[in-house]
Amino acid sequence: MARELHRLSTVFVRQAPAGKYADGGGLWLHKRDGSAGQWVLRITVHGRMRYMGLGAIADVPLREARDEANKWRTVVRGGSDPIKERERQRREKERNLHLLADVAKDAFESRKAELRGDGKAGRWFSPLELHVLPKLGKVPVADINQIDIRDTLAPLWHEKAATAEKAIGRLGVVLKHAAALGLNVDLQAVDKARALLGRSRHKAENIPALSWPDVPAFYKSLSDGSVTHLALRLLILTGVRSRPLRFIHADQIDSDVWTIPAELMKGREGDTSEFRVPLSGEALAVIEEARRHARDGFLFPSMRKGVISDMTLSRYMERQKMEARPHGFRSSLRVWLAETTGAPHEIAETILGHVVGGKVERAYRRTDFLEQRRMLMERWADFVTGKSGKVVQLAEARG
Template sequence: MTRALNKLSAAFVKFAPLGKHSDGGGLWLHRRTDGGGQWVLRVTVHGRRREMGLGSATNTPLKQVRIEAEKWRAVARDGKDPIKERERQRRLAERSMHILSDVARDCFETRKAELKGEGKAGRWFSPLELHVLPKLGKVPVAEIDQIDVRNTLLPIWHSKAATARKAMERLSVCLQHGAALGLHVDLQAPAKARALLGAQRHKVTHIPFLPWQEVPAFYASLDQDTVTNLALRLLILTIGTRSGPLRFLREEQIHDDVWIVPADEMKGKRNSGSDFRVPLSRQAMAVINKARSHERDGYLFPSVRKGVISDATMSRLMERRGMEARPHGFRSSFRTWCSEAAEAPWEIAEECLAHSTGGKVERSYKRTDFLEQRRKLMQRWADFVVPA
């Protein structure tokens, strides 16, 4: 015999007296002595009676609670315990909340302090954003395995080898972050995926550089005192820096004839916490003095609109001249000159390029950056590039 349903009215629920009131079909309203009320559904599963709370009578309207009650009655009719089923669905929903895209972004926010410029350039996150998240972003981290990782990175594993490796490394860091959050994560998934992908066939292409014998002529061709020309001239003369620190050079970083580059702007120096001192030759100081006339917002190499010149500005200048060489290649020009022409001590030449030398233990005992020795070598380089 079917029990009567929908016995109560909304008006009755609002002013219901103390006690238990049946709406039919096992749905009850319990009015408490404190004035509050609770909806409870009674069902029988495998001969066992279960009571399931369906929320506050104040916050859950009668119409809504009837729909919810029928949903769980149907679960009970299928022979399932509605309380256990609700808990299972809750755990599933909670796990689904921790999808890779959310974990990755939370990981990125946590690591920003370690990254150059707090990761504003996006270089740490971009391999994930471009090559991983479009495919795995909505997948819960608990479900990501080596097959998922392999299938995601396979299209670029050989064609974009460096990017693929970075994406793999970043993904591994994100999974470690997920594990630290208490999520069940397969931390070995990236390593196992790497084994499935195999060795990369990508051939490393070195940045083209100008032979050191041709550097003076190229430098002389930068005869106009434009922002780009001045930046490129200073890059050649202060070879230890890369384009990033140079483009963001500020007046307060110049101390007499030494340029102090903050550690977080120097590749390879960020983890050491040591600033990099660049000895400035007479020629380099002359370039800086000319660049001061272009200064805006503290930057010596501002762009036409706002901020500083872009990373590609100097490269485009060389490209427009039909040159294969690129600005970063002048580091190779200098290093070859040190070996072939200057016969400079290996350690001094490497320090000029801000390269780490020696093992970890040896570096921990080294207490000098060879500033005076580098000053002499950099002046010799400047005299070669800009002969009197």
């Protein structure tokens, strides 16, 4: 039987002249000339002769052609049409190529140029990766509806509203990306899911902050020269977030300006640029003292490896029986600016690293108010260190 099925040889397939040659069991070699040819499986389905192409001999070797022929003969014995079955499998395969996980990754790749640091920090993709893809990642994007989205995000909707909002927003972007790829998706699924989820019961709670008149006393208590004390001092003096503060590197400091890489910034949607922080004399003194702790250029290293964690600063304040947290010093600074300096809104917001105005407005403004901010941050340092409580009045900023 094996001999009847396997009449051809690899050498014959390669050297045979034009013609038709049977390998047995309905598998035929059709040679058009001395080099080109095709495999054809001749089968009878429901009493009707069918011819099924199995590929060119240049792409499909003899052994593979025999395996394919045997697979489809098995389908015939099962009472099915192998040609229709192959088409069904092809459609299923194409459908599976458009799983939500694959489309989401493609959407992320397409948006990288718009994100800070090409999205290396992962903030854009992480809401999808953590809260959507584990449940819906293997679902074809064309099959996703509002019920799927509601059921996926319902556990977050009332407990972690901000996270859920980011996740559903990113999912909307992915569905639009899928539509742009020509896939049949429901672009209204996200809006309909929002309607099903309803209004979130979650109430945002502000991070506890130290009242600005109380900041000097706390600053004065940070006097032992440790990494934790110095980090908190610089955090207060600059008004930056914890992440860029913890990852401050000696190479980021040039004279009295600290340039924070774009990937370390947060909350600057639409702005992928670096952020310059003017350093007061007091901030420079803190940095100089921190250099003796530096490891691999990082000014605030942890005890073992890497840099200090966000919890290091928070737990220090907890041990001091304080309700306020490190992030709250940004609020202390912002209120101080509003109540004692009369600083224009755009300058005060820029001090905190916030993006002010739309893309067009920023394109024409072309300034980060560095000199105005330098004056205000020097005055803040004087206030924090108890040197001066003088009120500063700035003129309205002009683009």
